[in-house]
Amino acid sequence: MNFSGLEAKVKGTLVYDAPMSRYTTWRIGGNADCLFLPEDGEDIVAALSFAKDRDIPYMVMGNGSNMLVLDGGIRGLVIKIGESMSSYTLQENLVLAAQSGCILAKMARETARMGLKGLEWAAGIPASLGGAAVMNAGAYEHSFYETLQAVEIINGDGKLSTITVDDLEYGYRNTSLMQSGVVVTKVFLQMEEGIAEELTASVDMTLKSRRDKQPLELPSAGSVFKNPPGDHAGRLVEASGLRGLMLGGAQVSEKHGNFIVNIDHATAQDVLALIDQVQHIVNQKFGIMLEPEVRLVGEK
Structure with a gap:
């Protein structure tokens, strides 16, 4: 994907082939073609115009605290609004x-x-x-x-x-x-x-x-599942005996059932497989299909 000319149009920082594991709180994810850290609103307008003119896909993110970047990374432009704004x-x-x-x-x-x-x-x-x-x-x-x-x-x-x-x-x-x-x-x-x-x-x-109550000392995305009406996802996970369950480098937190933590270089696939297993077991036990609240982005 051709980003030639973008540097001349913006004041902010451009990172090519950016490892998204450095920019998300889960510390997981493949590389983005181009990560842009804008200085201000004018920078964002310039980047959007550039992407639109060249049919380059783009996405916007904040602190990366409620998202899972898939292992194949992100094609196109990622605009990360951070400390400069x-x-x-x-x-x-x-x-x-x-x-x-x-x-x-x-x-x-x-x-x-x-x-x-x-x-x-x-x-x-x-x-x-x-x-x-x-x-x-x-x-x-x-x-x-x-x-x-x-x-x-x-x-x-x-x-x-x-x-x-x-x-x-x-x-x-x-x-x-x-x-x-x-x-x-x-x-x-x-x-x-x-x-x-x-x-x-x-x-x-x-x-x-x-x-x-929460594993703040370990990389995570916060709550993984939405609370179903009248109940709490964490309670359902814990009542299903899933606290501490591991797949690859990902684990259902020992502290809180609604957190999945990265304890050993977890991949996005580890997390997805663990989410799927938790959903399946909770649904079998309680007849409730937990809905993830984390945003999935990128390619497998």
Whole structure:
């Protein structure tokens, strides 16, 4: 695939034949033809225009925390929004305007220190704000759309616009942004006034709970399966006796049944086979087919 001329059009960094295992929290995945780390929105517009003019397929990612890159890698252009797009400002009426490369866990702590209430539940979640908006990230009965007011997006034609939450469809781990082909560049969060000491204590408590119950010390993608109505995927996996089950280098976490961890150079195929086995056994025991919430990208 020919990327000649792209360097002259953008300010950000281009990585050719990029090993995606370095750019995802699972530390798994084949190589991408070209990985682009944009400096700003103009960079994204330029990259999208380049890809469109040359019929080069492209995809957008944030921190790579809820995705499994397959072993064959990714053809085309991968636009990874990260640290270069991670600034934020507090606007009038306690609206936080934050670029999509900000990390949710970091923003939970930063806003607590600022005395802004609304993100304490997200302590420890490694998703980017853009990724959180696209998939409606959540935990502990909370979701990102509780505070989300609007998103700034770039569409496939390179046009910038702002969409309010009222114009978006969303539900449990699902939003209309998922299949829209747009790039989220900024989010606007409606925060509430709080007491910094109390909010910081809440963040610390949430983070401690995560560390006690989840395998944060090992590479993973967070929760693998969506919770079925009225139950929890982790409980079903554990009640099926699957905690600690291994296939290749992938293992159902000993700490939490809804986590699959990379304990020994796992491949995407290891993870897929383990997901399939867990689904089969849980379905046999409980008659429930667990639905993965991780995003599969690339080629086998």
